[in-house]
Amino acid sequence: MGTFKIEGGAQLKGEITPQGAKNEALQILCAVLLTDEKVTIHNIPNIIDVNKLIELLENLGVKIQKIGVSSYTFVSDDLHLEYLQSEQFKKDGRGLRGSIMIVGPLLARFGKGYIPKPGGDKIGRRRLDTHFEGFIKLGAKFRYNREEYFYGVEAKKLKGAYMLLDEASVTGTANIVMAAVLAEGTTTIYNAACEPYLQQLCNMLNRMGAKITGVGSNLLTIEGVKKLGGTEHTILPDMIEIGSWIGMAAMTKSELTIKNVRWDYLGQIPTVFRKLGITLEQKGDDIYIPEHKNGYEVQNFIDGSILTISDAPWPGFTPDLLSIILTVATQARGSVLIHQKMFESRLFFVDKLIDMGAKIILCDPHRATVIGHDFKSTLKATTMTSPDIRAGISLLIAALSAKGTSTIHNIEQIDRGYQDIDERLKAIGAKIVRLD
Structure with a gap:
């Protein structure tokens, strides 16, 4: 200690x-899982929580290259999805609350996403209901292993839906947005969080080919697309x-x-x-x-x-x-x-x-x-x-x-x-x- x-x-x-914004970095780094093309991110803070997430992505098979003091490239073209069922993943995921945001991208692109109950600050209850209720409305099936505190969602195909979030959760909104960008049809999210970091995520996804409108408001409309491409992004x-x-x-x-x-x-x-x-x-x-x-x-x-x-x-x-x-x-x-x-x-x-x-x-x-x-x-x-x-x-x-x-x-x-x-x-x- x-x-x-x-x-x-x-x-x-x-x-x-x-430094670069921690809370934005955790969202942006998870978004690299949505494409098999190269994503370049600048102003990534060199802090424990962010470095843990980068390590988790590397264990998942993301090809990561450091190209500057705070700049990296990420290519997610050959992921090891079996890692998601491993004991190592359960250990890695528990040590970082931001790990919950890999679920939306994985569900959207591969039809399945898993996560152990995440850790983080001891500041009181921080529910995950908003995340999983959003995934369920998009058509995913939810399961929870109480003995191992292990969550999972699976879907053959996500379909757009209207949803009114029970709380304006920043990470919940980010997770649902990342799932919805590759869903079939239109998703409407009311009572969405509208923090600058979420605006940054939406703008980055739009540059990758997503169709998100209402950015900066609490009403987001997402027209699903079949594929996203690479981009370059600088963190606030x-x-x-x-x-x-x-x-x-x-x-x-x-x-x-x-x-x-x-x-x-x-x-x-x-x-x-x-x-x-x-x-x-x-x-x-x-x-x-x-x-x-x-x-x-x-x-x-x-x-x-x-x-x-x-x-x-x-x-x-x-x-x-x-x-x-x-x-x-x-x-x-x-x-x-x-x-x-x-x-x-x-x-x-x-x-x-x-x-x-x-x-x-x-x-x-x-x-x-x-x-x-x-x-x-x-x-x-x-x-x-x-x-x-x-x-x-x-x-x-x-x-x-x-x-x-x-x-x-x-x-x-x-x-x-x-x-x-x-x-x-x-x-x-x-x-x-x-x-x-």
Whole structure:
């Protein structure tokens, strides 16, 4: 188990460039299974979750070639489908939640898709019903081995259908879209997720020959085609990492420029940080955050009531940044209520912030009230263990702002979502050491 030692209190300064988006990469990589032609993908982040999926694809028989620092080619012309029934696949698939998205492409192209119950963050229940209900409506037969926690769907031919999703699941929508592009007839998906990463997937599929309309809305129409071809695709910068660096700059009173953020795809992120009183400036396609010498003040609602920040499907605020927002609020001037609607275990990391001196009232598994210190009392260094990716980066940000030397164990959780984070932070002045 790896460990970070962080000496807090140092001001950071300089430029940092966000990695490619983890959540987009997991979808895009699965889409290479839909064609036997070459697919070239750029800006792939070098992180554990993505590398695990690339390894899984290689075990499945995808021919993979690295052609640059973050660029790869993929050719899925001779797959080893017997791997899907192997013990090795059951082991590989369990270690990565994103593995669920290979099912749609495999079902569409080969008439069968299997997956063990995937792993991932311990942040509460994350149902797979949306995925499999969509496949069933397309004509697939579903089976589940309870003893081995092994899912399977099979179909001789998928046929287009109308479906109203029970939730706007991003991975569920992506999986169903990838199955529907090769189905016979027209598929209509209402209450579809419309996150930028899903828009990227749909646009890539259209370049491959798919016929998807309504991209960017919650109503997608897919006219099935017989075959898809190759393409070239560049992954967006990771909006969660961008939000992480905004929070880090504010908490450490640092002057920071975040490069090439693709402002058009950031949605509510700049607005929500500004509600906490954080100054953000758009300079071209960069975000400039000046040194907050006098701290930052929470902007209450216009009737004077306490600010509430909650998550919602796009274009609402992403749940992946609520942990960051909560941590940044611990040093704000004022109070804020954080409402995590989507996952019932994601706020349980606040006990570690309370140990550091933060004033937080955990109301229930979904809500926490934060009373900001206004930097009049700094957080105190402590020893912590990272429970998941987003809580892990939040604790790292807290440690960078704290007085003294903090220790964070189980940093593999952070490495799952953040590429070379210690080296990148050292480059802008952070005092962080990785211990194996």
